[in-house]
Amino acid sequence: xxxxxxxxxxxxxxxxxxxxxxxxxxxxxxxxxxxxxxxxxxxxxxxxxxxxxxxxxxxxxxxxxxxxxxxxxxxxxxxxxxxxxxxxxxxxxxxxxxxxxxxxxxxxxxxxxxxxxxxxxxxxxxxxxxxxxxxxxxxxxxxxxxxxxxxxxxxxxxxxxxxxxxxxxxxxxxxxxxxxxxxxxxxxxxxxxxxxxxxxxxxxxxxxxxxxxxxxxxxxxxxxxxxxxxxxxxxxxxxxxxxxxxxxxxxxxxxxxxxxxxxxxxxxxxxxxxxxxxxxxxxxxxxxxxxxxxxxxxxxxxxxxxxxxxxxxxxxxxxxxxxxxxxxxxxxxxxxxxxxxxxxxxxxxxxxxxxxxxxxxxxxxxxxxxxxxxxxxxxxxxxxxxxxxxxxxxxxxxxxxxxxxxxxxxxxxxxxxxxxx
Amino acid sequence: xxxxxxxxxxxxxxxxxxxxxxxxxxxxxxxxxxxxxxxxxxxxxxxxxxxxxxxxxxxxxxxxxxxxxxxxxxxxxxxxxxxxxxxxxxxxxxxxxxxxxxxxxxxxxxxxxxxxxxxxxxxxxxxxxxxxxxxxxxxxxxxxxxxxxxxxxxxxxxxxxxxxxxxxxxxxxxxxxxxxxxxxxxxxxxxxxxxxxxxxxxxxxxxxxxxxxxxxxxxxxxxxxxxxxxxxxxxxxxxxxxxxxxxxxxxxxxxxxxxxxxxxxxxxxxxxxxxxxxxxxxxxxxxxxxxxxxxxxxxxxxxxxxxxxxxxxxxxxxxxxxxxxxxxxxxxxxxxxxxxxxxxxxxxxxxxxxxxxxxxxxxxxxxxxxxxxxxxxxxxxxxxxxxxxxxxxxxxxxxxxxxxxxxxxxxxxxxxxxxxxxxxxxxxxxxxxxxxxxxxxxxxxx
Numbered sequence: 001x002x003x004x005x006x007x008x009x010x011x012x013x014x015x016x017x018x019x020x021x022x023x024x025x026x027x028x029x030x031x032x033x034x035x036x037x038x039x040x041x042x043x044x045x046x047x048x049x050x051x052x053x054x055x056x057x058x059x060x061x062x063x064x065x066x067x068x069x070x071x072x073x074x075x076x077x078x079x080x081x082x083x084x085x086x087x088x089x090x091x092x093x094x095x096x097x098x099x100x101x102x103x104x105x106x107x108x109x110x111x112x113x114x115x116x117x118x119x120x121x122x123x124x125x126x127x128x129x130x131x132x133x134x135x136x137x138x139x140x141x142x143x144x145x146x147x148x149x150x151x152x153x154x155x156x157x158x159x160x161x162x163x164x165x166x167x168x169x170x171x172x173x174x175x176x177x178x179x180x181x182x183x184x185x186x187x188x189x190x191x192x193x194x195x196x197x198x199x200x201x202x203x204x205x206x207x208x209x210x211x212x213x214x215x216x217x218x219x220x221x222x223x224x225x226x227x228x229x230x231x232x233x234x235x236x237x238x239x240x241x242x243x244x245x246x247x248x249x250x251x252x253x254x255x256x257x258x259x260x261x262x263x264x265x266x267x268x269x270x271x272x273x274x275x276x277x278x279x280x281x282x283x284x285x286x287x288x289x290x291x292x293x294x295x296x297x298x299x300x301x302x303x304x305x306x307x308x309x310x311x312x313x314x315x316x317x318x319x320x321x322x323x324x325x326x327x328x329x330x331x332x333x334x335x336x337x338x339x340x341x342x343x344x345x346x347x348x349x350x351x352x353x354x355x356x357x358x359x360x361x362x363x364x365x366x367x368x369x370x371x372x373x374x375x376x377x378x379x380x381x382x383x384x385x386x387x388x389x390x391x392x393x394x395x396x397x398x399x400x401x402x403x404x405x406x407x408x409x410x411x412x413x414x415x416x417x418x419x420x421x
Numbered sequence: 422x423x424x425x426x427x428x429x430x431x432x433x434x435x436x437x438x439x440x441x442x443x444x445x446x447x448x449x450x451x452x453x454x455x456x457x458x459x460x461x462x463x464x465x466x467x468x469x470x471x472x473x474x475x476x477x478x479x480x481x482x483x484x485x486x487x488x489x490x491x492x493x494x495x496x497x498x499x500x501x502x503x504x505x506x507x508x509x510x511x512x513x514x515x516x517x518x519x520x521x522x523x524x525x526x527x528x529x530x531x532x533x534x535x536x537x538x539x540x541x542x543x544x545x546x547x548x549x550x551x552x553x554x555x556x557x558x559x560x561x562x563x564x565x566x567x568x569x570x571x572x573x574x575x576x577x578x579x580x581x582x583x584x585x586x587x588x589x590x591x592x593x594x595x596x597x598x599x600x601x602x603x604x605x606x607x608x609x610x611x612x613x614x615x616x617x618x619x620x621x622x623x624x625x626x627x628x629x630x631x632x633x634x635x636x637x638x639x640x641x642x643x644x645x646x647x648x649x650x651x652x653x654x655x656x657x658x659x660x661x662x663x664x665x666x667x668x669x670x671x672x673x674x675x676x677x678x679x680x681x682x683x684x685x686x687x688x689x690x691x692x693x694x695x696x697x698x699x700x701x702x703x704x705x706x707x708x709x710x711x712x713x714x715x716x717x718x719x720x721x722x723x724x725x726x727x728x729x730x731x732x733x734x735x736x737x738x739x740x741x742x743x744x745x746x747x748x749x750x751x752x753x754x755x756x757x758x759x760x761x762x763x764x765x766x767x768x769x770x771x772x773x774x775x776x777x778x779x780x781x782x783x784x785x786x787x788x789x790x791x792x793x794x795x796x797x798x799x800x801x802x803x804x805x806x807x808x809x810x811x812x813x814x815x816x817x818x819x820x821x822x823x824x825x826x827x828x829x830x831x832x833x834x835x836x837x838x839x840x841x842x843x844x845x846x847x848x849x850x851x852x853x854x855x856x857x858x859x860x861x862x863x864x865x866x867x
Contacts, residue, residue, distance in 0.1 A: 267445060268444075270445060271444060271445055271447070362793070362795045362796070363792070363793070370443050371796075373443070373444070373445070374443045374444055374799055374800075374803070375795070375799060377444040377799075378444070378795070378798070378799035378802060378803070381444075381802070381806075382738070382741060382798070382799075382802050383741070384737040384738045384740065384741035384742075385738050385741075385795060385798055385799070385802075387737055388736060388737050388738055388779075389795070392779075
C-alpha cells in the first residue's frame with residue numbers, strides 16, 4: 001500500500017508535539033510491512049531519518065518551469081534524488097509565476113509558524129498539487145490543519161480517499177475563542193475527509209460537536225511514545241537530598257493552565273518549605289506567571305529556567321520527583337508519557353487526552369487546585385505512593401507503543417479502502 | 422445417627438465514611454468524618470436491608486420456635502453508627518435476642534486488621550474485649566465464638582483467639598487451603614486443638630448473597646425446596662453446612678423484589694421435611710467432634726477471588742498506611758482521651774484500606790468518595806498524619822513507652838492522692854461548718 005502523507009514538522013527539528021507524533025506514527029505504520037510512505041514536509045533539513053519512508057521537501061518541488069542542469073540541482077539539494085526534481089517538473093499544472101519562486105522554480109518555506117502562515121499554507125497546497133499528480137498512492141493522510149488544504153487538493157486531483165489526523169483543534173488552543181479563519185480551514189478539511197482520526201476521545205467529541213461531523217467517520221487513535229534511547233536512559237539524575245522538585249514542562253500559555261500550577265504550589269508551600277517548583281518552557285504567559293509567583297511570595301521556591309530542548313528536557317525530568325501537566329484542554333499531551341518513561345510520578349488534568357489511556361498516574365480537574373496541591377504533597381511525603389507510581393507508571397507506559405498504533409491505523413486504512421474482508 | 426445441620430451467620434458492619442481531608446487541614450481540623458454520608462448510607466441500608474431482614478428473622482424465630490437458629494456479629498463501629506443514626510435496628514436486635522434463637526459472636530470492635538499487625542496481640546485482645554463487653558451490655562450474652570474481620574484467619578490468629586478463651590472461630594472454606602477436604606466438617610486449629618474451626622461453604626453462601634437474583638444464573642429462580650435438596654443430597658457423613666454472609670445480602674446485594682426473604686421464610690419448613698436442623702456456632706462446636714487439624718500458614722479471608730489479604734495489603738501504599746497506623750498503636754493504648762480512642766477505632770476499619778486497592782476486580786470496586794486508589798491513599802494519609810500528631814501531642818514522641826507509662830502511673834497515683842485529700846478537706850470543712858453553726862446557735866441562745 002502506498003500512502004501520501006502531509007506533515008509540517010518532523011524530528012529532529014521540532015517546535016511542538018506534532019513533529020514527535022508524526023514521526024512515531026509514521027514509523028509504527030512502516031513497521032507493519034508492505035506500506036510505502038511518502039512524507040511531504042515544507043522544509044526538510046536533510047538530517048531527518050529516512051530509513052522507513054521517503055521525505056519530499058516541498059521547497060524542492062518545482063511549480064514553475066526552469067531548466068537547471070542536473071549538477072546544479074544536486075549541489076542545491078544534496079540530500080535529494082535529482083531525478084525526482086525532473087519528475088515533478090513534468091507535472092506542473094498551471095502558471096505560478098506570480099508567486100515568488102527561486103532559481104529552481106520552487107517556493108521557499110520557513111517550515112515554522114511565521115506571521116504569513118496562511119500564505120504558506122496556501123503555497124503548500126499548490127505544491128501538493130504537483131506532488132499528487134506525480135506520485136502513485138492509494139490513500140492520503142494529512143496531519144493537522146496546516147496540511148488539510150493540501151490533502152483536499154490531492155484528493156481532488158487523484159480521487160483517492162483522504163484521512164485527516166486531528167492532533168489539536170483551535171478550541172484547545174484558544175479556550176473557546178476560535179480564530180474564524182483557522183476554524184474554516186479545519187472544518188473544510190473535515191468536511192472533505194473520508195475519515196477523521198483524533199488523538200483522543202476528548203478531541204473526537206470536539207470534532208463531532210463543534211465541527212458537526214458524522215460520528216461514524218470519526219475515530220480515536222491514541223498517541224504513543226518512542227522508547228528512550230540508551231544515551232537518555234544513561235543520564236544520571238541530579239541528587240538533591242532533603243528537597244523535592246516538582247516540574248511543569250511546556251509552553252507557558254493559557255492552554256497549559258500554568259496559573260493553576262502556581263496557585264497549587266503556593267498552597268503546598270504554606271505548610272511545607274522543602275519542596276521546589278520548576279516551570280520550564282517559555283510562552284506568552286511567562287511574565288505574568290513570574291509576577292504571580294512573586295505576588296504569592298513563593299519566588300524563592302518557584303523557578304523559571306526557560307525554554308529547554310533535547311537532552312536538557314530529560315535532565316530536568318530525571319531530576320524531578322513529580323511531573324505535573326495541568327492543561328485546560330490538551331488533545332493528547334505526550335509529555336506525561338515521557339515523564340513516566342523517566343520514572344517520574346505524574347499528575348495530569350482530566351481534561352487531557354492522555355488521561356484516557358493512563359491509569360498509573362494521578363488525575364485531577366485542572367481547576368481543582370486543592371486536589372492538585374494535595375496530590376503534590378502526598379507524592380512528596382508518602383514514599384510508598386512515590387515508589388508505586390514510579391515503578392508501575394514506567395511499566396504502564398512501556399506497553400504503549402507506536403507499533404500498536406500503526407497496526408490500528410493500517411487496519412483502518414484497509415477498512416476505508418474496502419480491502420478488508 | 423446424627424442429622425445434618427445448617428449454621429447460618431450474618432455480619433452487620435458499616436464503616437464510618439471519611440470526609441475529604443486536604444493536607445492543609447492537618448493540624449487545624451481534627452474531625453475526619455462525613456456525617457451526612459454516614460447518616461444517609463446507614464439509614465438507606467437499615468431501611469432496605471437490616472430492618473426487613475431482622476423482622477423476617479423474628480417472625481421465623483416465632484414460627485419455628487426452638488428450631489430455627491442463627492448467629493449474628495456486629496462490629497463496634499457499625500453498632501455505634503446504628504445507635505446514633507438508626508436505633509430502630511438495635512431495638513429489633515434486642516427483640517430477636519429475646520426469642521432466644523440468636524447467638525452473638527465476637528469480633529474486633531474496629532472491624533480492622535488488628536489481628537495482622539506485628540507485636541500487637543495485646544491491642545487485638547483489647548479490640549475484641551471491647552466488643553465482647555458491648556455485646557454483653559446490650560444483649561446480656563457473653564460471646565463464646567469468634568469471627569475475625571472479613572473472616573481473616575491463619576494459625577497465629579487461631580492461637581491468639583484460643584488464648585482468649587474462645588471455643589470456636591468462623592472462617593472461609595477457601596479452596597487453596599482445603600484442597601480435597603470438605604468444609605462440611607468441624608476442624609480445629611493446628612496450634613491449639615481447643616479452638617474449633619467452622620468453614621464457610623462459599624458455594625451455598627454465594628448462591629444466596631451473590632447470585633440469587635441473577636436471571637442468567639443456571640439455577641435461577643432458586644426455590645427453598647431445591648436449596649434444601651442440595652443440602653440433603655450432600656454425602657451422608659458431611660454434617661455441618663455453614664452459610665455465612667453479610668446481612669445486607671438481603672436487600673442490598675440482592676433486591677427485596679427478588680423475594681429472597683420469602684425464600685428464607687420457607688427454608689426452615691423445607692429443611693425440617695428433609696430432617697435437617699439449624700444450629701448456632703456454639704452448638705456446632707459442642708455437638709460435633711473435630712475431624713482434623715487445619716494448617717493455615719498464610720492469612721485467608723472471604724474477600725475477592727484470591728481469598729487472602731491482597732485487597733487490603735496488596736500494594737505498597739496499603740502496606741505503608743497499615744504500618745504507619747499500627748506504629749502508633751502502643752501510644753494510643755496509653756491515651757485516655759475518648760476522641761482519640763474513637764478515631765483510632767474508625768481509622769482501623771478494613772474499608773479504608775480496601776479503597777486503596779489497585780487490583781483489577783471484576784466489575785470494578787466502589788471507592789466511595791474517592792476517584793482512584795491514589796486519591797483514597799492521599800486522603801487517608803492526610804487524616805492519619807493529623808491523627809498521629811494528636812497522639813504525639815498527648816504522648817510525646819521523644820519519650821519512650823516505659824517512661825510514658827511511668828508518668829501515667831505517677832499522674833494516676835497523684836490523681837488518687839488529690840482525690841483523697843479533697844475528700845479530707847471536704848470532711849474538715851463540713852466539720853468546721855457544723856462547729857460554727859453550733860457556736861452561732863449558742864451565741865444566739867445567749
